[in-house]
Amino acid sequence: MTRLVILLFFCGVITGSNDTVSNIIPDNVLLDLEEQNEEDTSTKNRTLNELYEDAVHAYLDEDWGRCIQDFNAVSHGYKAYKRMITNCRRKCRTKAAGSAPIFAEDIEDLHFYEKKVRETLCLLTCNQEYREIVGSKALKMLPRETEQKLLWNNVYEYLHICYYQKHRYQDAANALFTYLVEHPKDEVNLDLLKRYLTLPGVKHENVVNLELPAYVSVYFKGVSSYEDEDYAEAAGLFEVSLRLYLEAEEECRFYCEGPFDQGWHPEFTSSIANHFAYCLKCKRVCSRTLNNVNGDYRRHMLRSHYNYLQYSYYKLGKLKAACAAVESFLLFDPVDKVMLQNKDYYSAKPKVKEDYFFPREEAVNYIKRQEYELRLLHYISNEFSVIDEKFNKIRKRKQDKKANNVEEEKLGQKSDIETVPHPPSGHSLFSHMKLSNNSSTIRVEGIKIHDIRVRNDIHLIAKEEDLGGKNRYVADDFLNSTECESLMQFATMTAVEGDGYDENKSPHSKHEKFEGITVGRAALMVYFGQIKPEWLELLLEKTEKVRSHVERYFGVDRHLYFTYTHLVCRTALPGNFHPMHHRASGSFRSRNRVTPINLTCQWIEMT
Structure with missing residues (x-):
């Protein structure tokens, strides 16, 4: 509120x-x-x-x-x-x-x-x-x-x-x-x-918006003149505002026709279609941008010009111009009751002819383009979704077949390392460990344990054999949904581009936008009062929870220290027809959220 x-x-x-x-x-x-x-x-x-x-x-x-x-x-x-x-x-x-x-x-x-x-x-x-x-x-x-x-x-x-x-x-x-x-x-x-x-x-x-579009200023001057019943000045101002609005949208649409890194080497036709779709999506945003008036979204900003114009021209006795404005408005909303009543009122005037109700050229062209582009975007979305679904089914069949083959090979074999429940903080799992041929026998404070499992509140989703290397694992549920939402809002407000290491803008894939916030930058923003201290405390708390979990999971008997802590947001860039694959390692995520917000933590042992 x-x-x-x-x-x-x-x-x-x-x-x-x-x-x-x-x-x-x-x-x-x-x-x-x-x-x-x-x-x-x-x-x-x-x-x-x-x-x-x-x-x-x-x-x-x-x-x-x-x-x-x-x-x-x-x-x-x-x-x-x-x-x-x-x-x-x-x-x-x-x-x-x-x-x-x-x-x-x-x-x-x-x-x-x-x-x-x-x-x-x-x-x-x-x-x-x-x-x-x-x-x-x-x-x-x-x-x-x-x-x-x-x-x-x-x-x-x-x-x-x-x-x-x-x-x-x-x-x-x-x-x-x-x-x-x-x-x-x-x-x-x-x-x-x-x-x-x-x-x-x-x-x-x-207090003013320093980026206020020119048409907005003229528009509100027209509203003021209209309310003062100065209809001649109002009509002139609304005509100027209408022209400026259309010019601003045209500029926005031309600006959308910029370079596009497709990230692959498509065929001639595919490259044209892909770039066209990328530009078209951008152009469709232009009207929404122009309708944002000082944070207040006015969906019907363009068509409101014709509403003011029809009445202003009527008061000036210019019935033909008034009727054209009415018909132009109805192109945007053919069932608007008030404007249909206005049309009936004008039609009853003896001086009004039927051909007066002909929409203005700029309105006709605008609506035709809008309708065509929307139909084309729906076609693109529907058709490529069908193809994507077919590809996904093929990939799934291949993955299932591969998984079945792997399962058959493992049948009857015992895992090299079993999983055990983690003891309370401060105890070392590997304080006494002996490895035999295909099993590990672990003694913690004299108790022999064979069944290793991650604690109930943390969900282990990948181990060494899944990640293709030693001393690796991925776990979920370090955050509940509320904490995840808080860190998402925190990252949205504070994140900057890059990996935070070598100023690499796209460290994993050029098809994604990579952003992050370091503890140092977060502390600086707390100092300036830009963010809540509670958000930084939450980040540090969860960082420590990850460190503790890593320490206990590997049973390290010495304290681990972070070399770097980075809250990361990875977002697929728009405009690609081919699917985007996300992969996260050395991170924690909430299973309740689709958006990947990863806390990537590197650690070393202090000697």
């Missing part, structure tokens, strides 16, 4: 304060990263990724001034980067579409491929021209991990702390609110925003 009140309050604030300067870069402005600060030459020749990493280091080093400068440079640079890409792709698409084909007749769909070749040639030139303007090293292709952070406004999660440390409290509140627009369920930062509102110099009405 607290979250709802806070976000709705700020939605009201934004509605009434639409003149605030945002970070949006005009179409005719290209940011030169080498000239953003003439007195500071440290930003020269740094890519956006390098600039982002340097900004993070400045944050960790508590260099708050550098943190603010670099993160703001990243924010502006990323806008220029996106604008360059979308402008190039739009220009080249238009240029290729307007070119006469080499051969008049379209044989084997060669016109389509010819246009793509022309687009490619244009893109190569366009991108090179931009690099010559900005600098050959200034804007290279961003790594996907950094790009995702910029898309999700993670810059502002750092910025608000840097502003706070410099006592720029209004800027801190603005930055944190901008972050919360994309992360409305972040309870810790929601509470922190409430604290910011009590700081000196912070005015509620001046």
Whole structure:
């Protein structure tokens, strides 16, 4: 309930304060990263990724001034980067579409491929021209991990702390609110925003979303004019807002047509289909992104324009325009009772002709595209699910056959090492152990035990013979469902990209996103008040539980020490037709959760 009140309050604030300067870069402005600060030459020749990493280091080093400068440079640079890409792709698409084909007749769909070749040639030139303007090293292709952070406004999660440390409290509140627009369920930062509102110099009405899209500001100005019954101004503003919305969605869709690491070497046709499906899924998210207005999701944002327009034009006496807006609205919801009543009302007017009820062109094109894309995505999903199911059945038959063969070979054989119940902490299983041919005889405090089993609360799922090596095992149920949910939320808020060892972004597979949080970073975030101390305590408690279990399982009579503790999240990257396989080793998981959150622990004996 607290979250709802806070976000709705700020939605009201934004509605009434639409003149605030945002970070949006005009179409005719290209940011030169080498000239953003003439007195500071440290930003020269740094890519956006390098600039982002340097900004993070400045944050960790508590260099708050550098943190603010670099993160703001990243924010502006990323806008220029996106604008360059979308402008190039739009220009080249238009240029290729307007070119006469080499051969008049379209044989084997060669016109389509010819246009793509022309687009490619244009893109190569366009991108090179931009690099010559900005600098050959200034804007290279961003790594996907950094790009995702910029898309999700993670810059502002750092910025608000840097502003706070410099006592720029209004800027801190603005930055944190901008972050919360994309992360409305972040309870810790929601509470922190409430604290910011009590700081000196912070005015509620001046807290703004620094990434507010241009169309939103114009839209709410139109609403204000509409409520003031200034219908001429309202109609003009809603027309501008509608155009800006469609342009923003088009830019988003062009931006989706980026590179895609398929992770395999498909055939020509498969590579096209796979990349197309990847881009299409991305494009379908664009409207949902645009409908997020300061954390308040407005599903019908686009069609509401036509509702305001129909009444504004009616009050202005422009019945033909009003009827076209009504029919455009009904394309989105053909059974809306209020709009159908409006249509009947307009139809009864003597001056209204039947052909007035013709939807506007942009609405028709939009709905057709939406319907086609949805049908195509459903087709892709259904057909590939059928194929995937067939492949799974084949794989299962092979696995069952292999398992039966192995079982037959083991029939009658006795296991080399039996399992025994673990004694209380502080006792060593291997204090007295003798190995004979095919069995192990273990004595603990003079008691002979032959039946080894893991404790009831911990479930052993793999042993040495399953994992292909010595001194290995995998166990489950170190976490209950509540603890697992807490650590999942903890990881979502705090995790950073990479394995934490050698800054390897994808240590296991390039088909997955690998994130983690170290104890050191978690402690730092507790220090700054960004996360609850209880979460760090839970992580440390479960780490110790794993260490103790490993110590007792192997019966080591000396204390084991961790060299590294890492809470890990591994997520399959979207857009792959082929299945993703997850494998976890040296970790613990809750059986009640599907999402793999692994605590990977390395240990050594201290001599």
